[in-house]
Amino acid sequence: MAAVQDGPGFRPDLNVKMICPECRIDPPDIVERFAEGDMVCGNCGLVLSDRIVDMRSEWRTFSNDDHGGDDPSRVGDATNPFLDGSQLDTIVAVGAPGTTLGRDLSRVQNKSSTDRKDSALLVAFGKISQMCEAFSLPRTVQDAAKQAYKLAYDHPRLRSRSQQSIMAAAIVLASRQANVGRTFKEIAALSSVPPQDIGKTFKLMREVLQNTSSGINMKGSESGTNAEDLMRRFCSNLGLSMQVTNAGEYIAQRIAEEGILDGRTPMTIAAAAIYMATALFNENMSGTTIAEHTGVSDGTIRTSYRLLWEVKEKLVDPEWISTGKADLSRLPRV
Incomplete structure (x- = not known):
């Protein structure tokens, strides 16, 4: 681009254009091909300049690493918030075969305590x-x-x-x-x-x-897992209907209110409630099958169920019986 004198200084002459000397089309069709470092005419393909410098931002796309994603990532991996330091470390390669300098430098770097901790x-x-x-x-x-x-x-x-x-x-x-x-x-x-x-x-x-200023909210960590929390996951693994799942949650809640199975684990209470709910709604399932998906033995389930059967009227919603969805006579006798 030419320059013209303007008083004591110079300024660029915007009237001067860079055009192809071969085809001389106006306006010019100049293409910068940064992959080859060339500037070529888009009309006739004449190379006008070579070894041009890519002045764009240093963005790179890791399409192979993010399974076809097209979002650009800054050079280098993203910062891991769970690691210490800036993580802008240099990795020393082993080096070419027959040389020991790269291997020695890599060995020294691997001995760094920070690297071992992060690894x-x-x-x-x-x-x-x-x-x-x-x-x-x-x-x-x-x-x-x-x-x-x-x-x-x-x-x-x-x-x-x-x-x-x-x-x-x-x-x-x-x-x-x-x-x-x-x-x-x-x-x-x-x-x-x-x-x-x-x-x-x-x-x-x-x-x-x-006792430390960890920033972690400890609210909720004091209370353990109860049977109601386990019910939906266990029923889903057993392939039970939503009707039985809701009934199991209701029975588990009534068991806790009445204190019938105090001292039993939440897994035992959930398994016994499922055994009772499946029988009530005629989706009978053996204790062995329930034991396989809940981690509670068949004997433990049946022992807990005996206690539930003795007070079955307190654990069943009367609406289930009145609508005919459930029937107490379906419960197996102990």
């Missing part, structure tokens, strides 16, 4: 995500569990506990806060940690997070 956290976060996905827990529960794990895993009071038990306890804590509680026995089935160890670690973690 351990990333491995733990991956396992927490796998367990939460196995229980179909929402993303908010996963994030809360990761935050609780990060704040508590290296606390002096928890150093004697295994990392598996800390991860399991973090999931229990996060699920209770989100009102989608899971029992210690359910978490133990995936984490290979005994329910007793998860319970002990959970109590320690709750105390640690309460």
Whole structure:
């Protein structure tokens, strides 16, 4: 672009155009091809300039990494809020074959304590995500569990506990806060940690997070999972109708109000209520089938059901009987 003198200084001459010397079309059709670094005429293809500099923003699209997404991402991965530091680290490659400089530098970098800490956290976060996905827990529960794990895993009071038990306890804590509680026995089935160890670690973690300014809301973590919370999940796994599911919740609520099965676990109460509700609405299901999906033995279900059968009139909604949807005579005798 030419320049003209304007008083003591210079200014660009906007009347001067860059056109193709071959075809000389006006207005010019100049195309900047940043992939090749060339500036070419869009009409005849003549290369007008080479080695041009791409002055656009340094946006890159990771379409292969996000399964076809077209949203651009800034150069580098997104910052992980659960890791410490700026995370703008340099990765040293091993180097070309036959050289030792790159290998030595990579070895020194791998010995960094910060890298080891972040690597351990990333491995733990991956396992927490796998367990939460196995229980179909929402993303908010996963994030809360990761935050609780990060704040508590290296606390002096928890150093004697295994990392598996800390991860399991973090999931229990996060699920209770989100009102989608899971029992210690359910978490133990995936984490290979005994329910007793998860319970002990959970109590320690709750105390640690309460005594620190962790920013985690501990409201809701004190109360355990009740039978009503388990009812819909158990009935869904058993393929029961919504009518039986609602009846099971009502029976479980009446059991708690009457104090009939005090001392039993929520899983036992839920299983016994399901056994009674399926019989009332003629969707009979064996105790063995219910035991397979609830984790409660068939003998425990039948023992608890005997106590419910003795006070069955108190547990059944009279409207079920008056409308003919349910019938007390369908209940198996003990």
